[in-house]
Amino acid sequence: MKPKVIVYKKVDPKILEFVQQTCEVVYFEELDSNTYPAFFQELVNADGILGSRLKVYADLLDKAPQLKIVSNMSVGYDNLDIAALTARGVMATNTPEVLNDTVADTIMGLILASARRIPELDQWVRAGQWKSELKEQWYGVDVHHKVLGIIGMGGVGTTVAKRAHCGFDMEILYHNRSRNMAAEEKYGATYCSMEELLKNSDFVCLLTPLTPETENLIGKREFGLMKKSAIFINASRGKTVDEEELIKALQTGEIAGAGLDVFVQEPINMDNPLLSMKNVVTLPHIGSATYETRFQMAMTAATNLVSGLKGDTPANLIK
């Protein structure tokens, strides 16, 4: 008998066909108040689940006594309680590497958009404000030859460093749990303390996973250490930053601007002050959201799922 799996995110039909070769698939394009009851019903005898963002904690695992593998279709896995999964002998996998280039492109987009004020000026042109030669008040700041500080020099961080160093002649500072010799050798990145990085960077880019250690990693003290001209970029998770302190730092001119792909609450509340700040560029968590990369992520997640259910060790087993 084929193992039973639930795919709870919209994926390309080719992904479903691949999984169906070895598994019986129950498919939900998304989980919402309409589909949750059926999802929980199917969970009772599911061997595997594939999707993203679902909080897989002990309470959910209690409803899934047969579960053998949780295949997360993202590299970040702060939605999984790894200790609870391990205690029950359930494998968990993620999708690293395949998204590095796309996420790094998004981050360069945020850096350029905030430094050169692209969304703000787009609005200005469309509003019919471009009536004479551009005045100094609309100038931006250069990105090339500036200092980029990367906190969390892993797969995505290294790929951002490559673009920034090779394409924009930027000087790279980084802070990480351990030295990244490849980034140092290939992209001239310099390892430094968090404090040094914050004091000396023109752009501070946060790329750590969300863990108990990194929750609110950047707050009042850290914004206070940054240059007043600094632009803060966050594409990790909203909770790695104290969002209230970010808002204050932007309001008081402690920093010059921000480019944000992630927020404490997603989708963002329309009354979030960040949305009314001209010096903030906001994106709806689109880091990896291209057709090509989402397909690769889904195929990686499907391959992990099938491999785990066949009794092999999945390539991206979270340890």
Ligand SMILES: NC(=O)C1=CN([C@@H]2O[C@H](COP(=O)(O)OP(=O)(O)OC[C@H]3O[C@@H](n4cnc5c(N)ncnc54)[C@H](O)[C@@H]3O)[C@@H](O)[C@H]2O)C=CC1
């Ligand atoms: N906005 C988006 O759509 C996306 C967001 N992400 C986020 O970015 C995170 C990083 O992704 P990858 O680079 O693929 O992961 P990775 O695991 O390759 O790199 C993370 C790096 O952060 C470092 N790190 C962890 N804790 C740290 C700490 N306390 N201080 C300093 N460094 C620390 C690690 O040593 C590692 O080098 C993901 O966990 C996810 O939350 C990733 C992809 C897309």
Ligand SMILES: O=C(O)C(=O)CO
């Ligand atoms: O992979 C992740 O962690 C994301 O946030 C979406 O790509």
